Amino acid sequence: MSIRSWTGLPPAVSSHAVPLHWTGENPFDGIAGTLLARGCGRSYGDVCLPCETALVCTPCDRIRWFDRERGIVRTEAGATLGDILRTTIPAGWTLPVLPGTEHVTVGGAIANDIHGKSHHWAGTFGRWVERFELIRSDGRYLCTPNDNAELFAATIGGLGLTGIVAWAELRLVPARSAWMATQNIPFSSLDEFFEIGSRLERSAEYVVGWCDLSEPGSIRGILHASSFCEGDRRTRTPSPRFDRAPSLPFSMWSRPLIRLANAARHWSRSQRPTAREHYTQVFFPLDRIPWNRLFGRRGFYQLQAVVPARIEREGIAEICRRLWHARIPLPLCVLKRFGSIASPGWLSFPIAGTSIAVDVPNTSRARAALGTIIADVARIGGRVYPAKDALMTAEQFQRMYPDWQRLDRVRDLRCCSQFWKRVTQRTSQ
Amino acid sequence: MKLDSILIVGATSAIAEATARELIGTCRAFVLAARNRERLDAVASDLRSRGADAVFTLDYDAQRDVERDVVADAERLLGTVPDAVLIAHAVLPRHEDVVCDAKYARSVLDINTVSVLVLCTHVCRHFEWRGSGMLAVISSVAADRGRRRNFLYAASKAALDVYLDGLRLRWMATSPALRVLTIKPGYVRTPMTAHLENMPLAAQPQRVGRTIARLLRRGDCGRRYIPWWWRLVMGVVRRLPDRVLVSVQQ
Numbered sequence: 001m002s003i004r005s006w007t008g009l010p011p012a013v014s015s016h017a018v019p020l021h022w023t024g025e026n027p028f029d030g031i032a033g034t035l036l037a038r039g040c041g042r043s044y045g046d047v048c049l050p051c052e053t054a055l056v057c058t059p060c061d062r063i064r065w066f067d068r069e070r071g072i073v074r075t076e077a078g079a080t081l082g083d084i085l086r087t088t089i090p091a092g093w094t095l096p097v098l099p100g101t102e103h104v105t106v107g108g109a110i111a112n113d114i115h116g117k118s119h120h121w122a123g124t125f126g127r128w129v130e131r132f133e134l135i136r137s138d139g140r141y142l143c144t145p146n147d148n149a150e151l152f153a154a155t156i157g158g159l160g161l162t163g164i165v166a167w168a169e170l171r172l173v174p175a176r177s178a179w180m181a182t183q184n185i186p187f188s189s190l191d192e193f194f195e196i197g198s199r200l201e202r203s204a205e206y207v208v209g210w211c212d213l214s215e216p217g218s219i220r221g222i223l224h225a226s227s228f229c230e231g232d233r234r235t236r237t238p239s240p241r242f243d244r245a246p247s248l249p250f251s252m253w254s255r256p257l258i259r260l261a262n263a264a265r266h267w268s269r270s271q272r273p274t275a276r277e278h279y280t281q282v283f284f285p286l287d288r289i290p291w292n293r294l295f296g297r298r299g300f301y302q303l304q305a306v307v308p309a310r311i312e313r314e315g316i317a318e319i320c321r322r323l324w325h326a327r328i329p330l331p332l333c334v335l336k337r338f339g340s341i342a343s344p345g346w347l348s349f350p351i352a353g354t355s356i357a358v359d360v361p362n363t364s365r366a367r368a369a370l371g372t373i374i375a376d377v378a379r380i381g382g383r384v385y386p387a388k389d390a391l392m393t394a395e396q397f398q399r400m401y402p403d404w405q406r407l408d409r410v411r412d413l414r415c416c417s418q419f420w421k422r423v424t425q426r427t428s429q
Numbered sequence: 430m431k432l433d434s435i436l437i438v439g440a441t442s443a444i445a446e447a448t449a450r451e452l453i454g455t456c457r458a459f460v461l462a463a464r465n466r467e468r469l470d471a472v473a474s475d476l477r478s479r480g481a482d483a484v485f486t487l488d489y490d491a492q493r494d495v496e497r498d499v500v501a502d503a504e505r506l507l508g509t510v511p512d513a514v515l516i517a518h519a520v521l522p523r524h525e526d527v528v529c530d531a532k533y534a535r536s537v538l539d540i541n542t543v544s545v546l547v548l549c550t551h552v553c554r555h556f557e558w559r560g561s562g563m564l565a566v567i568s569s570v571a572a573d574r575g576r577r578r579n580f581l582y583a584a585s586k587a588a589l590d591v592y593l594d595g596l597r598l599r600w601m602a603t604s605p606a607l608r609v610l611t612i613k614p615g616y617v618r619t620p621m622t623a624h625l626e627n628m629p630l631a632a633q634p635q636r637v638g639r640t641i642a643r644l645l646r647r648g649d650c651g652r653r654y655i656p657w658w659w660r661l662v663m664g665v666v667r668r669l670p671d672r673v674l675v676s677v678q679q
Contacts, residue, residue, distance in 0.1 A: 019618070019620075019623060021443070021619075021620045021623075022468055022471070022620075023471075024467055024468070024471075059443065059620075062471050062472065062474070062475035063474075063475050063478035063479055064471065064474050064475065064478065065474060065478055066478040066479075073478070087478065087479050087480065090480070
């Protein structure tokens, strides 16, 4: 069976896919060779591609326990975040950290220690994990920050290499309703972004900057700041997964088209300084279309890099200059400031600073430009997000994540991903 | 039709689980019966966490408890005969293992056919006494024609189809409040079919569960293929001459 990442890059691998239906079983017993737990396959690179067997955990999506008074939910690792919200929002609770799609499993969220628009107060997903059960080839471990603390820290952001998460207990935060009040505030330079952004973070729960880089030399965009507001608590049915949607034959993105689309988006949002939106519209805007199929059969790259706080302005500006210089189409660019809350995992991506994420159709020019940007980021002490990477070299990865050897020692030797093979293949020491 | 309470036999099957989830807003009380206690508890607590008001569980082993009146057990738990009964348990053997193994074949028939039909008679008695109720049984598209690699399973399901056809006619003649629904899913990706290598046109259990829940809410009566186009596919397969089928066989 062919197994691909969300972007189609690196190319799909052919391997067995074995479903896991019940967490009571130890999947290592029935499978020979290495395996990799896989959820919805929404990673942008090869962290979700197995070396031998993919253990598809999505059938294990039961919610084991939901404490409506204290806001704690215990779910099996295959449950998607959208599914959990459909249960918790009507009871007045939400997950504090939500990514850009609802089709992310709890297991995947832990393995990549995902972050969201709430990083300035909530930090990463792993900070809200109370405990989980980890199935390893030699047995089961209950991990909390106190018991099996080493496995706990290694598994959060551990890229699925420490074993299979059977279930996890997550802390929730109150949500007044299913509706959010959003402010859309335009900015027309990086300085404005930082200034308005830090002001908004003091008042709003979820802040993110959409950015238009289609005009070389000009950075403009809209800062979206949302908070839960009064309203009803009705949820919506899950958006389609588009797993079998056909790809366009070639990428639809050209620079003039993007310039036009961005201008339209910028204009329409600046016409609407405030809006009342359902939480699915705020958190999961791209779920409504098969976004990854618009980039054609060759797929696309997403680069997400964080620049440390002390040089964030110059760093982000330099990355933008590189992108302009390469003259590549940039259909989506997102800026997000990370707060100083420490991430609990050894290999967690966020550090205090500012992150930039760009989607780029796969061309040789794009690869070259992203390659130089990644090298720059490594040099200045920034980081590239493993969940969204397909281009990092082993040397760059090891420089950005000095704790990788700790993870390599703790990881289950029966777990392996294409990503890990790539970034640990040759050490330069 | 009233659908306040439901008894689901074989509740840990993927299709039954998906159906139960979809019924949470509709049904107030669930009685779940299954063999594996640990899994049964997992399904029950999932339904409770998702907002089901009352969830009861029953240990039921189709091979051991063939003649047991599970409906009466459910009645004891609920205080009333459930409005609907969904029978979802079955096994799908590896055909090569079962075709010459009398003991294995017998166990397959006991689980898929005998226990289900005996259970149906219990349902029949309780429902007819009350004068209303909805019986839904998960059969299979395979029952429409025996094929080279699954005819024992097909036969075990075909018996259900025929029985339910007759029961439907009996109830249609007595009362419109008595309904029989024969559910015929095509290939579905579940633990039961995990050993099949080749599953053309396979559906996800969530989708099948959603459809079954819709049919139950509507109080539907009849043979229903899920997805619906399996009716066309099986219409063709049923009419193919043996000589053709043996050459395209899978």
